[in-house]
Amino acid sequence: MAGVLVGTALLTGCSEKQEANHTLPSSSAAETSEALPEIGPPELPMPAEAREKTADGAEAFTRYYVEIYNHALRTLDTTWMRDLSLSFNP
16 A cells, blocks of 8 residues: 555656647637538438438438438339449448
């Protein structure tokens, strides 16, 4: 027990005092240099919010996926579902 106390005292005595940073990081978002390619059929493109990696983005993507699924059922064309699956990049 005494060894732990001595070790703690030595380590805290050796640390350098550092000043706090009084500036906050900027809250402005950096502009993207290139736009993402369009995904989905021309009459049903994927909304931008469905590409966001947030809870709202996940919900928007799920709603879009169901729309694409229903489109495939109506038209019997699964091309857009396959393309959507192949373009998935976590």
